[in-house]
Amino acid sequence: MKATVRIQRRLLVEMEDDLDRPHEFAKERLGFVLARWARAASELVVIPFEYISIADDNYIDDAKVGAKMNSTAIRAALQATLNSGAACLHVHAHHPTMPFFGDLDLTEQEKLMPSFLATVPDAPHGALLLYGTGAVARLWSGNGRPPGYAERVTVVGFPMRFSWRSS
Amino acid sequence: MFPKDQIEELKHCCQAMSACQDGGIDYLLLEGLALPSGCSPARIDALLCPTPRDGYPSRLFFAAQIQSPFARNWNFSGRICERNWHGYSWKTDDLRPMRLAQLVRLHLDGLRRA
Amino acid sequence: MNERFSRQSFLGPDSETVITRAVIGVVGLGGGGSHIVQQLAHLGFHNFVLYDGDHVEESNLNRLIGATSADAVTGVTETSKLAIALRVIHGLDPTAEVDGHSVRWQDEPGPLRRCDLIFGCVDSFSERDQLEATCRRHMIPLIDIGLDIAIVGDDPPLMGGQVILSMPGEPCMHCLGFLTKDLLAKEASNYGAAGPRPQVVFGNGVLASTAVAIAVDLLTDWTRQLRRAVYLEYRGNEQALRSHPRVKDKGIAPACPHYPLTNVGSPIFHRL
Numbered sequence: 185m186k187a188t189v190r191i192q193r194r195l196l197v198e199m200e201d202d203l204d205r206p207h208e209f210a211k212e213r214l215g216f217v218l219a220r221w222a223r224a225a226s227e228l229v230v231i232p233f234e235y236i237s238i239a240d241d242n243y244i245d246d247a248k249v250g251a252k253m254n255s256t257a258i259r260a261a262l263q264a265t266l267n268s269g270a271a272c273l274h275v276h277a278h279h280p281t282m283p284f285f286g287d288l289d290l291t292e293q294e295k296l297m298p299s300f301l302a303t304v305p306d307a308p309h310g311a312l313l314l315y316g317t318g319a320v321a322r323l324w325s326g327n328g329r330p331p332g333y334a335e336r337v338t339v340v341g342f343p344m345r346f347s348w349r350s351s
Numbered sequence: 352m353f354p355k356d357q358i359e360e361l362k363h364c365c366q367a368m369s370a371c372q373d374g375g376i377d378y379l380l381l382e383g384l385a386l387p388s389g390c391s392p393a394r395i396d397a398l399l400c401p402t403p404r405d406g407y408p409s410r411l412f413f414a415a416q417i418q419s420p421f422a423r424n425w426n427f428s429g430r431i432c433e434r435n436w437h438g439y440s441w442k443t444d445d446l447r448p449m450r451l452a453q454l455v456r457l458h459l460d461g462l463r464r465a
Numbered sequence: 466m467n468e469r470f471s472r473q474s475f476l477g478p479d480s481e482t483v484i485t486r487a488v489i490g491v492v493g494l495g496g497g498g499s500h501i502v503q504q505l506a507h508l509g510f511h512n513f514v515l516y517d518g519d520h521v522e523e524s525n526l527n528r529l530i531g532a533t534s535a536d537a538v539t540g541v542t543e544t545s546k547l548a549i550a551l552r553v554i555h556g557l558d559p560t561a562e563v564d565g566h567s568v569r570w571q572d573e574p575g576p577l578r579r580c581d582l583i584f585g586c587v588d589s590f591s592e593r594d595q596l597e598a599t600c601r602r603h604m605i606p607l608i609d610i611g612l613d614i615a616i617v618g619d620d621p622p623l624m625g626g627q628v629i630l631s632m633p634g635e636p637c638m639h640c641l642g643f644l645t646k647d648l649l650a651k652e653a654s655n656y657g658a659a660g661p662r663p664q665v666v667f668g669n670g671v672l673a674s675t676a677v678a679i680a681v682d683l684l685t686d687w688t689r690q691l692r693r694a695v696y697l698e699y700r701g702n703e704q705a706l707r708s709h710p711r712v713k714d715k716g717i718a719p720a721c722p723h724y725p726l727t728n729v730g731s732p733i734f735h736r737l
Contacts, residue, residue: 188579190604192634192726220730222433222603224578225564231604231729269733336486338581340604340633342693343686346581348486358737369734374598374639375723380734405591406650426653430571430595432732433602440653 187228187308187334189219189321193341195232200314202237203277210243210251212277216261218270221308230308230323230334232273236261249288251276258296262303271307272300273321280316289313293322293331301326312337318347352377353401353451360452366394371432376400378432379451387463391418398436401454408446411458412436419462470509480685481509487684488512488579490605492570492596493586494546495519496528496664497610500673501584502550503530506557508681513554513563514580516570517546528666571595578603582680585609588662590644590652597631597638601724602732607631608680609638610672612699614663624668624701627709628675630683635694637721642711643696668701675706 195217203213216236222229242257265272274296276289285293293311300309301324310323310331321334339345352370361368366383384397396414404410405427416425416437427438441461449457466474470481489510491498494517502515520543521529521536529546531553536544547565554561566573577583583605585596593609600607612626631637638644675697682691698709 192604194634194720195726220733222578222731223575224603225575227579229578229603229730233726233729340606341635342632342691343689344581344606344683346483346487348482352735353737368737370737371732371734372728373732374594374601379737403646404649405653406646407653427591429591430574430599432734433574433599435571 185228185325185332186226187230187321187323187332188224189230189232189312189319189323189334189337190340191232191319191337193339195235196314196339196341199235199275200277202235203275203314207240207243207251209245212250214238214243214251214253214257215275216264217273217275217312218264218268219273219308220270227335228308228323230271230273230321232312233270234264234268235275236264258299262299265300265303265307265309269304269307271304271309273310273312273323275312275314277314277316280318283313283315283318284320285311285313285322297324297331300324318345320347320349353379357451360450361455364452364455365397373432376402376404380432381455384455386417387419387459389420390462397455398431398434399451399455399458400431401451407440407442409442409449409454409458410438411441411455412438417462421462421465423461467509473508476681476685476687480687483684484509484681485511487581488514489680490514490516490577490580490583491550491586492516492577492583493588494550495525495586495588496666496669497612497673497676498584498586499528499530499532499546499549499553500669501586501610501677503553504673504677505680506554506561508677509558511558511561513550513561513565514576515547515550515563515565516568516573516577517550518568519546520544521546521549524661528664528669530666574599578605580605582606582608582684584676584680587611590648593638594644594649597644598724600631601633601637601721602729604633604729606633606683608676610669610676612664612668612672612701614665614668614701616663621702622663624665624699626668626672626699626701628672628679628695628697628699628706630679630695632694633724634720634726637723639723640721641694641696641709668699671701671704671706672699 217232218234219230219232238257242254244252246252308323312321319337324331337347365381369380371378379399381397383394398412400410423439425439523537531549547567564576609629615623696709696712
């Protein structure tokens with residue numbers, strides 16, 4: 185199913201500001217964002233509405249990866265997902281020269297998603313990558329089908345910004 | 352959003368209840384609300400707005416226009432909480448604060464009285 | 466760059482992509498909406514979602530862009546306003562994707578949610594209120610236009626109107642004081658009483674062109690100056706368009722309290 189993610193600019197700034205903060209040992213930061221959704225004819229619209237920052241203490245020192253969160257962070261995100269009945273997108277940021285999920289990102293997503301799908305089964309959980317000049321999102325539909333990329337990620341606000349998946 | 356005791360008072364008149372917010376206003380969804388005799392259908396989903404709206408101290412919207420014993424001026428047909436609703440013009444001069452069940456009865460009175 | 470866009474390359478290197486890929490909704494294809502559709506088609510917009518359930522009448526010909534006298538002939542197949550819009554769009558781009566609905570948007574709301582931006586060209590405050598609510602829920606900027614001509618006794622008629630950009634997260638039409646409980650109440654009490662309203666092509670043209678200009682700026686950011694909600698007041702008697710005084714005086718709240726960010730997507734009904 186075609187999907188669009190629409191992020192209000194204030195929320196984007198909140199996410200970017202948090203992900204940009206230095207950490208004692210992690211080379212990058214991670215977060216989660218809760219999202220609601222709606223059907224738009226044959227398409228899906230996903231709208232993030234609440235960012236969940238991961239506390240400094242919930243990172244694991246692992247030099248082999250850019251950042252690693254512990255089970256406390258994941259449980260907190262799962263609890264927020266359950267409480268809200270929302271979809272949950274794992275969020276992190278790359279430099280604009282790397283506007284795509286890396287192999288490790290994709291592997292970690294595959295490990296993470298089943299727990300969220302079990303928590304709120306009909307929600308389009310997934311992952312969101314911010315890369316400065318744009319964003320990309322990968323979403324699970326929860327019915328056993330493989331995940332797909334959102335056709336576009338739009339920042340709504342002043343200015344607007346569109347990131348289209350290449351056709 | 353709504354007082355629990357007032358919600359309890361309403362439970363007998365509909366099949367299920369839930370609360371929703373739209374445009375900063377709180378609404379109460381009454382699924383399968385029982386309508387006065389002589390009305391068609393006998394039950395229908397209704398949406399109660401217990402606070403002032405459109406110049407009315409409260410409003411009760413219905414999922415469709417209702418056939419009632421007396422003709423009513425159906426002056427609202429629009430979208431609230433992402434569903435379509437219909438409303439007829441009905442209010443009294445009684446501006447005392449009312450419990451939710453009283454408000455629902457007040458609006459249903461409009462379907463049974465001339 | 467496609468030669469078609471060569472004269473508007475000043476809109477930015479990404480403008481052709483944005484214009485050809487954005488999905489634009491137009492609710493109401495009458496005097497204002499038909500102008501907007503024509504301009505969007507000329508600009509090269511390619512993806513449309515359109516709504517209007519009306520058909521062309523003789524009295525529309527003074528302002529319905531794209532309509533001809535043949536469209537208003539009664540007794541034969543009636544021409545819908547949607548058909549006029551399709552004709553205008555496909556006359557300029559036969560490949561344009563137009564998802565058209567000859568009904569009220571409330572009766573088929575799904576396609577509207579696909580839009581990146583929506584123009585509201587509707588007739589009442591209540592319709593504006595409903596459209597804004599759905600746009601806010603689905604995180605879609607809304608540009609509303611409206612022309613009003615008031616006959617005031619023996620004085621010259623008063624022509625006025627507005628162009629409002631309602632951006633999710635920013636002040637809404639309630640915050641801007643354009644929609645108020647009193648206005649909605651007054652309109653509800655007059656329901657069904659209003660007859661045909663005076664309307665004219667040049668007033669609609671000013672508002673439509675301004676709305677399209679705002680939309681293009683919003684989508685391409687070519688001026689790099691559009692950074693806040695817009696509420697323009699049209700004073701037709703003076704041929705003037707200016708920022709509404711209410712916007713300057715009020716010290717608008719930075720975030721809209723009527724449509725909090727948590728109220729997005731399909732409504733949440735909390736079981737009681």
